[in-house]
Amino acid sequence: MKTIITVVALGLLSSVAAAGVAAAATPAEIAAGEKLATTTDQGNCDACHMFKGADEAGNIGPELKDVKSMVPNRKEFYAIIYDEEARNPQTIMPAFGKNQVLTPKQINEVIDFMYTK
């Protein structure tokens, strides 16, 4: 019983923390995320995904719009960018975190930016 309570409490804490991060996204973080998402040898998201403001975007992955309802859970979004192969071994979306293309901080900035789309 006691353990369960702790787990629940922890869970609550982390979701509060995650929400806190989202709420705290500064214009600077969002701008950093945009740069990463559109820079060829970094996030390069627009090579495969269309999103508003992307220039010459590809169409290998789904269009990223209304991203908050597409991936409402920030942790899940982080996991998709960190290593989409874990969810879908066949995917061609690169594992940006696992393969050290993006740092955790950079992944969070990309998320901050994408949540404005």
Added chain:
Amino acid sequence: MRLAFIALALTVSAPLAQAASQPDPAADMKAFQGYFLKQFPKLPLAAYVNGPYNFSKSESDQWKQIMEFPPYQFAVDDGKKLFETKFPDGKTYASCFPNGGIGIAQNYPMFDAKTGKVVTLGIAINRCRVANGQKKLKLTVGPLADISAYMTSTSDGKPINVVIPHNPKALAAYEAGKEYFYTRRGQLNFSCASCHVQAAGMHLRGDVLSPALGLTAAFPLYRSSWGDMGTLVRRFIGCNQKVKSEPSKPDSTAYRDLAYFMTYMDNGLPESGPGARP
């Protein structure tokens, strides 16, 4: 128009089924060609030699314009001169090839039973030079690409006809090439198939990804983004670099085997090099 292409592209789903344990190149080829014919039912087999132009109206319009003055014509003309120039020993390239080198490009890469290795057209040209006391040329660009362009132009429209003899080393080379094609590599962890099978016909940023079928048929080719001619190995190196993987050496066994597998998959398609791409 773009929408129609997207719809076509979206029907591509799983990559090709992987090998059975016993090498069976003929069955692989049938499955490989069948896969694409099913994915893009409107595209006839021979059209695959036109790569990206099948999927983008704007690019195919551009292509028609480019082809009024084919940018590879200089290479064909220069290549012909080089091909016909005598080596110091008085012989020419013609002495090294069946039929004097005319109308035979569609048979390469070839398995050489003597060395147990795959020989691409470029490597055969270099072998000829060495046999006549000359230095090897670069396999990626320059005079060798020009000579290949001329030789390939004399095979225009002939069906690609790569042979895999019943020789364990030839089969092993074929299998190694196939494995290379389907193995993920580089920091971005892509295989050749990730882009040219799974995402065939889709847009990677501004580029339409050509289907794996037909990929070798128009080489050597002039690429506007290169600004000159390049051979198939030049493209291998470029695609390896795209995914941040270490390219192999132009004359490596890895690239010979890869070319052997890929060109064998194109058997029956019309030889259509030299080509031009955006």
